[in-house]
Amino acid sequence: MVYLPTILFSLGEGAVIPLIPVIAARMGADVAFAALVASALVVGQLCGNLPAGWAVSRIGERFTMVIAGVIAIGAGVGMVFAPSLGVLAASVFLLGFCAAAFGLARHAFMTTRVPIAFRARALSLLGGSFRLGIFIGPFVAAGLLQLFGSETAAIWFFLGCLIVMVLLVLFGPDPEKTIAPTTPVRTAPLSEDSGEPVTGSIPVVGRPGIFRTMWQQRTVLGRLGLAAASLSAVRSARQVVLPLWGLSLGLDASTIALVVGISGAIDFALFYASGQVMDRFGRLWAAMPAMVLMGAGFLAMSFTHDLDAAVLWFGMFAAVLGVGNGLSSGILLTLGADVAPKTEPAAFLGSWRTLTDAGGAIAPLMVSGIIAIASLPIAAAVMGVIGLVGAGGFIRWIPRFVPRAKGGSPGSFPARKRSPRER
Numbered sequence: 001m002v003y004l005p006t007i008l009f010s011l012g013e014g015a016v017i018p019l020i021p022v023i024a025a026r027m028g029a030d031v032a033f034a035a036l037v038a039s040a041l042v043v044g045q046l047c048g049n050l051p052a053g054w055a056v057s058r059i060g061e062r063f064t065m066v067i068a069g070v071i072a073i074g075a076g077v078g079m080v081f082a083p084s085l086g087v088l089a090a091s092v093f094l095l096g097f098c099a100a101a102f103g104l105a106r107h108a109f110m111t112t113r114v115p116i117a118f119r120a121r122a123l124s125l126l127g128g129s130f131r132l133g134i135f136i137g138p139f140v141a142a143g144l145l146q147l148f149g150s151e152t153a154a155i156w157f158f159l160g161c162l163i164v165m166v167l168l169v170l171f172g173p174d175p176e177k178t179i180a181p182t183t184p185v186r187t188a189p190l191s192e193d194s195g196e197p198v199t200g201s202i203p204v205v206g207r208p209g210i211f212r213t214m215w216q217q218r219t220v221l222g223r224l225g226l227a228a229a230s231l232s233a234v235r236s237a238r239q240v241v242l243p244l245w246g247l248s249l250g251l252d253a254s255t256i257a258l259v260v261g262i263s264g265a266i267d268f269a270l271f272y273a274s275g276q277v278m279d280r281f282g283r284l285w286a287a288m289p290a291m292v293l294m295g296a297g298f299l300a301m302s303f304t305h306d307l308d309a310a311v312l313w314f315g316m317f318a319a320v321l322g323v324g325n326g327l328s329s330g331i332l333l334t335l336g337a338d339v340a341p342k343t344e345p346a347a348f349l350g351s352w353r354t355l356t357d358a359g360g361a362i363a364p365l366m367v368s369g370i371i372a373i374a375s376l377p378i379a380a381a382v383m384g385v386i387g388l389v390g391a392g393g394f395i396r397w398i399p400r401f402v403p404r405a406k407g408g409s410p411g412s413f414p415a416r417k418r419s420p421r422e423r
Contacts, residue, residue: 109175
């Protein structure tokens with residue numbers, strides 16, 4: 001009940017995502033507009049995080065997931081029967097919005113109910129569940145294309161996954177009731193029962209709003225959050241730079257797909273190892289090596305474009321980037337859970353995920369702009385510098401904001417005492 005709904009959602013989404021530009025092109029869009037339609041998914045995720053944080057804090061994780069699943073079914077139907085590119089783009093945007101709500105609901109659940117002793121492993125498994133769906137989904141879509149010859153078959157598969165997911169969450173055992181929170185739930189102070197009738201209103205404790213939470217947590221968001229956004233940016237840049245690098249070397253599509261696929265397989269194989277490292281040795285020992293590997297990999301690769309063995313270097317650095325990305329699996333989820341307020345994490349997590357998603361959304365635009373102004377190697381070098389600067393940010397801010405656990409050290413070093421406003 002914790003991981004299966006995530007796998008179902010991400011499996012269907014992974015089958016649909018590669019085909020969104022293809023569907024847009026079939027409806028008459030040129031390359032630029034097809035890319036714009038595909039980018040509506042990321043924009044939807046960015047816009048969905050803050051409302052999702054509000055929804056989870058008000059109605060809980062379970063009903064947020066159900067509502068997001070039902071709306072996503074409507075978005076899928078809109079993609080199948082879209083009469084125009086505008087409707088298709090709106091449906092894709094709505095799908096991204098629902099994906100943000102679903103992801104935040106599960107993130108908030110894990111934050112409040114998983115003990116810190118194995119929080120990183122649990123969240124790495126959650127990240128691995130997302131990656132499993134995104135990794136297998138394209139192969140499912142390819143098989144459905146061969147079988148039915150239409151892109152809409154993958155969307156119908158996604159709709160089937162969504163229906164099963166909604167039924168499972170709605171009628172299956174509710175983890176919110178079967179698993180007790182590991183942190184205290186905010187309640188109003190109880191007065192002594194005098195036996196007299198209550199004539200006034202019952203006092204309730206108000207929950208802080210989204211923007212108030214952002215202001216209260218501005219220190220951690222502006223420091224550790226920006227380091228996390230740099231990790232998201234480097235991850236996103238990897239997905240753009242590697243295919244473009246292969247094209248610039250004159251490789252055919254199958255060779256590029258093989259190299260990128262091997263890099264992705266290495267990435268996926270290491271997701272649980274990342275959680276083990278974080279729980280046993282500290283968050284820093286997963287975040288810092290991952291950022292150093294990806295930053296140094298991009299930076300070193302930028303000098304190999306015109307070498308005689310450029311193709312060999314391309315394959316090697318693609319593997320290095322895969323290792324770095326795999327070692328960082330679950331780190332953004334874990335750090336967000338570590339620094340979130342203990343009683344009302346959902347509003348904070350909405351802000352945290354918006355910040356990290358923004359880093360991932362800006363990176364491809366940066367790469368495109370730098371290529372237009374300068375060249376692809378310079379774009380890779382800039383992303384490498386961002387990765388190394390992000391590693392420095394993690395070294396500086398993880399020990400400060402992530403508390404040290406008994407018998408272990410999530411932040412690797414004792415954290416300073418945080419002020420009430422930061423808590």
